[in-house]
Amino acid sequence: MSHPQALPPATAVTSAFVHRIAVVTGAAGFIGSHLCERLVDLGAEVVGVDNLLTGQLDNLSGLRSASGFRFQTDDVTRPFNVAGPVDFVFHLASPASPLDYARHPLATLKVGAMGTLNALELAEAKHARFLLASTSEVYGDPLVHPQPEQYWGNVNPVGPRSVYDEAKRYAEALTSCFQRSGRTRTRIVRIFNTYGPRMRADDGRAVPAFIQQALAGEPITVAGDGSQTRSLCFVADTVEGLLAAAAADHTDPVNLGNPHEITMLRLAEEIRALAGSSSAITFVPLPADDPKRRCPDIALARAHLGWEPITHLRDGLRRTLDWAEKHFPLQATATGRSTS
Numbered sequence: 001m002s003h004p005q006a007l008p009p010a011t012a013v014t015s016a017f018v019h020r021i022a023v024v025t026g027a028a029g030f031i032g033s034h035l036c037e038r039l040v041d042l043g044a045e046v047v048g049v050d051n052l053l054t055g056q057l058d059n060l061s062g063l064r065s066a067s068g069f070r071f072q073t074d075d076v077t078r079p080f081n082v083a084g085p086v087d088f089v090f091h092l093a094s095p096a097s098p099l100d101y102a103r104h105p106l107a108t109l110k111v112g113a114m115g116t117l118n119a120l121e122l123a124e125a126k127h128a129r130f131l132l133a134s135t136s137e138v139y140g141d142p143l144v145h146p147q148p149e150q151y152w153g154n155v156n157p158v159g160p161r162s163v164y165d166e167a168k169r170y171a172e173a174l175t176s177c178f179q180r181s182g183r184t185r186t187r188i189v190r191i192f193n194t195y196g197p198r199m200r201a202d203d204g205r206a207v208p209a210f211i212q213q214a215l216a217g218e219p220i221t222v223a224g225d226g227s228q229t230r231s232l233c234f235v236a237d238t239v240e241g242l243l244a245a246a247a248a249d250h251t252d253p254v255n256l257g258n259p260h261e262i263t264m265l266r267l268a269e270e271i272r273a274l275a276g277s278s279s280a281i282t283f284v285p286l287p288a289d290d291p292k293r294r295c296p297d298i299a300l301a302r303a304h305l306g307w308e309p310i311t312h313l314r315d316g317l318r319r320t321l322d323w324a325e326k327h328f329p330l331q332a333t334a335t336g337r338s339t340s
Contacts, residue, residue: 013240013306016247018043021085023128025076025119026092028055030198031133031191031235031242035090036060038239040068047082050093051075053107054100059198076115077107086126088246091119092133094168098161098287099204105163112167116174124184131246132175136192136257136294137165146295149190149253159289172253179251189245192257192296196235196316197323207232207317210268211324214277224286226265231295233258234316237309241301250304257296258309274317 022039026032027048032055039046040063048060048071063069074080076093094111095101101108116132123130139147140155155165172188179186195207213220233256241256262270268281301307 013244013247014042017088017243019045020087021045021047022088022090023047023049023082023086023122024090024092025049025115026055026094026133027071028052028057028059029092029096030059030196030200031194031238032090032092033059033198034196034235034239035092035242036063036069038243040066042243044068046070047072047086049074049076049080049082053104054095054203056200076118077110078114079118080122082122082126086122086128089119089123089126089128089130090133090242090246091116091131091171093119094133095164096135097203097205098164099202101164102160108163109167112164112171113174116171120175120178120184120186124178129185129187129246130175130178131187131189131242132171133242134168134172134188134190134253135164136190136255136296137161138169138172138190139291139294140165141289141291142293145293146259146297147255148297149255149300156289160287161289186251187245187248188253189242189256190253190296191238192233192255192294193230194233194235194238194257196320198235199320201324201328206230206264206267207271207320208324208328210271211275211321212328214272214275214279215321215324215328217277217279219280219282220268220272221282221284222264222268223284223290224264225283226268227263227292228286228290229261229263229293229295230267231258231261232267232313232316233309234311234319237311241305241307244301244305244307248305250300252300254300254305255296255298256301256307257298258313259296259298260313261293261295262313270314271317271321274314274321
């Protein structure tokens with residue numbers, strides 16, 4: 001008779017980074033900046049690397065006076081180096097919203113391919129552990145629900161989203177190659193929809209778009225009929241998952257996300273209510289290849305990482321709204337549709 005695997009204590013995960021040196025590519029991005037802050041809080045020294053194509057230095061403003069953080073402007077699609085020893089390389093660099101990778105298709109492909117190779121080679125040279133931030137987009141428009149890591153996906157390789165989907169699928173293949181050949185110790189996480197403070201109002205994703213429109217009193221634009229679902233994970237929970245994955249011995253891909261689905265129409269209604277907004281909800285055409293359902297199976301994350309999200313959606317949305325009220329522009333910046 002088999003017994004459930006004991007979950008590693010949280011203290012074992014967090015202590016793994018004390019007095020360690022971590023490189024974070026995509027450090028000025030939404031998730032990257034939160035990861036940098038958490039690592040510094042845990043006692044790590046952090047080198048943040050970003051070319052600021054979609055990242056923003058303001059995201060790192062809380063670290064400007066931190067003795068354990070330094071920023072390095074580099075384009076990781078070209079070979080780059082970091083002075084001194086390195087214990088962990090977290091590779092998060094990439095445009096991550098449909099509007100961003102539509103604006104920067106070649107840059108998205110390059111960072112998934114050459115950027116991942118360069119980050120892996122840095123980890124190899126430094127004898128560091130490497131973590132790839134992959135994505136639920138590797139599952140495409142899934143035919144299996146919820147999506148387990150063993151599912152190979154349903155991806156259109158030539159569609160408008162393919163520059164991101166295939167870049168990440170290639171990045172996973174490359175990372176797995178380094179692991180199998182013994183060149184680098186690697187970890188792969190597939191991040192599902194994450195939200196929270198520091199999302200850009202104009203990046204086109206559903207949560208910031210709906211919040212921006214609700215705060216501005218503009219119509220909230222829901223794609224299609226709003227029946228498509230997403231599973232939304234608060235950024236603080238996602239960051240804890242990244243740390244747990246980096247510290248664990250599990251080398252196969254693992255999903256990080258919230259297993260509770262919500263329709264886009266219900267999300268729009270929830271945000272409107274939390275914002276106290278009178279915005280009307282309107283419907284716009286569904287983007288090409290937009291997944292109809294997206295929900296992670298997180299059994300592996302629970303078993304091997306001791307991780308699962310703890311932030312209720314309503315609480316996370318309130319915290320995101322509180323931040324957005326101080327940082328989003330007063331006028332709507334939506335492009336007429338939101339993606340997710």
